[in-house]
Amino acid sequence: MSETSTQSKILTLDEQIKALKEKKKREIAKLERNVGKKFIEMFDCQNMHIDAIYEIIEEANIYYKENKLKNEYHFENNEVK
DSSP states (O other), rough: OHHHHHHHHHHOOOOHHHHHHHHHHHHHHHHHHHHHHHHHHTTTTTTTHHHHHHHHHHHHHHHHHHHHHHHHHHTTTTTOO
């Protein structure tokens, strides 16, 4: 295999990797938009100030983490809730 052919394949692979990274970035942005839209609909936040929405998210995160820890404790100790 010639050096030029190898370099061409490497360049092609680099371009494919770059395209896949860009596609991944677009898909993540799309997911974030869709999740945000669903969140706003589910919690009826259409008319709320952004700070109030962030507060709801923080409270939900705290609640989730607390319950996750409780569930892990009960699971590890074979306790039935």
